[in-house]
Amino acid sequence: MRITEIRVTPVAFPDPPLLNAMGVHEPWALRSVVEVVTDEGLTGLGESYGDLSHLERLRGAAQRLIGLEPHAHHVLYAAVAASIGSDVFVDQHGLTGAGSNQKTVDAVFSPFEVACLDIRGKAAGLRVADLLGGPVRDAVPYSAYLFYKWAGHPGAPEDRFGAALDPEGIVAQARWMTETYGFGSLKLKGGVLPPDQEIEAVHALRDAFPGLPLRIDPNAAWTTATSVRVGKALDGVLEYLEDPTPDIGPMAEVAAAVPMPLATNMCVVTHAHLPPALARRAIGVLLIDHHYWGGLLRSSQVAALCDTFGLPLSMHSNSHLGISLAAMTHLAAATPNLTHACDTHTPWQDGQDVIAPGALRFVDGAVPVPEGPGLGVELDPDALARMHEQYLACGLTRRDDTAYMRRHHPDFTPKRAHW
Ligand SMILES: O=C([O-])C(=O)C[C@H](O)[C@@H](O)C(=O)[O-]
Numbered sequence: 001m002r003i004t005e006i007r008v009t010p011v012a013f014p015d016p017p018l019l020n021a022m023g024v025h026e027p028w029a030l031r032s033v034v035e036v037v038t039d040e041g042l043t044g045l046g047e048s049y050g051d052l053s054h055l056e057r058l059r060g061a062a063q064r065l066i067g068l069e070p071h072a073h074h075v076l077y078a079a080v081a082a083s084i085g086s087d088v089f090v091d092q093h094g095l096t097g098a099g100s101n102q103k104t105v106d107a108v109f110s111p112f113e114v115a116c117l118d119i120r121g122k123a124a125g126l127r128v129a130d131l132l133g134g135p136v137r138d139a140v141p142y143s144a145y146l147f148y149k150w151a152g153h154p155g156a157p158e159d160r161f162g163a164a165l166d167p168e169g170i171v172a173q174a175r176w177m178t179e180t181y182g183f184g185s186l187k188l189k190g191g192v193l194p195p196d197q198e199i200e201a202v203h204a205l206r207d208a209f210p211g212l213p214l215r216i217d218p219n220a221a222w223t224t225a226t227s228v229r230v231g232k233a234l235d236g237v238l239e240y241l242e243d244p245t246p247d248i249g250p251m252a253e254v255a256a257a258v259p260m261p262l263a264t265n266m267c268v269v270t271h272a273h274l275p276p277a278l279a280r281r282a283i284g285v286l287l288i289d290h291h292y293w294g295g296l297l298r299s300s301q302v303a304a305l306c307d308t309f310g311l312p313l314s315m316h317s318n319s320h321l322g323i324s325l326a327a328m329t330h331l332a333a334a335t336p337n338l339t340h341a342c343d344t345h346t347p348w349q350d351g352q353d354v355i356a357p358g359a360l361r362f363v364d365g366a367v368p369v370p371e372g373p374g375l376g377v378e379l380d381p382d383a384l385a386r387m388h389e390q391y392l393a394c395g396l397t398r399r400d401d402t403a404y405m406r407r408h409h410p411d412f413t414p415k416r417a418h419w
């Protein structure tokens with residue numbers, strides 16, 4: 001079987017004004033949809049970021065994959081690495097840690113690898129989770145991803161989610177998410193308000209949802225001293241504390257001083273970060289993300305490596321569509337040491353999707369592994385065309401939460417080891 005054609009289509013979908021340490025989400029989230037077509041009539045799907053420079057890299061790499069076999073994982077990886085050369089992509093929002101050449105190759109390879117696994121599953125009559133070693137869970141638990149947010153985008157009417165700018169707003173948002181999706185754990189995106197206000201919000205969540213595991217993730221907005229102070233103030237309240245402060249050294253200092261494990265999707269984002277982070281005991285949980293860890297197989301390998309060191313996993317999420325949710329679900333289902341509920345932005349995408357409805361659903365906060373074969377999801381060509389039109393019309397070509405925030409609050413500074 002050979003790859004005969006690859007289509008890379010940028011899409012946009014409405015995104016609410018979610019606040020984070022870098023600024024605020026713009027009215028449109030950008031993604032790319034990858035379709036890999038073979039000479040045997042099978043098509044595989046992948047999904048990735050939608051920034052223009054990333055799209056250009058995807059298109060450059062795609063040309064090198066024509067004629068190769070979708071089974072030839074290492075050959076495909078080498079072709080992508082050759083197309084990237086020494087290039088380094090650094091995303092503007094900085095929420096997934098440092099850029100590197102390795103991370104750039106891995107991020108470009110990822111959607112092609114997912115699409116090839118989709119093809120391989122379809123060819124063999126197996127689910128992607130089966131190709132990854134077989135599911136160890138039938139359904140993958142996700143957490144409610146809570147955000148401080150404005151009532152609506154500036155100049156637009158209030159959106160259907162409403163404002164959440166204080167503990168009451170966060171508790172109301174958590175109630176809506178848990179009642180609608182059945183989520184069994186809660187993650188608060190912090191780094192937005194001064195730390196004491198965020199501590200108060202976590203305590204309000206603890207009071208309102210006594211049985212649910214809680215996390216807070218300020219995206220490295222705090223100093224080591226503040227991180228230690230917050231960690232101690234939330235003793236017995238948090239399942240884990242995610243990226244309180246930047247970089248492996250400071251994370252190790254905090255980890256030694258607080259009672260709960262530290263988690264990261266910022267200081268360990270590529271293979272070279274694992275040895276120093278493990279040696280310094282900087283983290284207790286790794287949030288894997290196949291979009292920048294080189295796809296599903298390479299993420300599985302990282303998970304196995306973490307298992308050797310007794311390190312459990314959770315999963316990171318950016319704004320995404322159903323192809324990614326399917327891929328995340330197959331990976332998480334087939335990863336034994338992924339024992340924490342995964343993150344997902346799905347509730348914020350408000351039903352917009354490029355896949356045909358029905359294959360993915362939340363049952364008691366978990367997504368049952370799609371029946372397959374392959375990823376088990378099908379592209380909706382009309383939805384793809386409509387969301388591509390939205391991309392063309394929205395005028396955005398890269399995500400920039402800081403610039404959008406500054407348009408409305410010119411004095412805004414991104415928060416990195418700030419408080
Ligand atoms: O650290 C994280 O979990 C993220 O960066 C997830 C998302 O990017 C989130 O922070 C966002 O979109 O604002």
Ligand SMILES: [Mg+2]
Nearest residue numbers: 217242243265
């Ligand atoms: Mg995080």
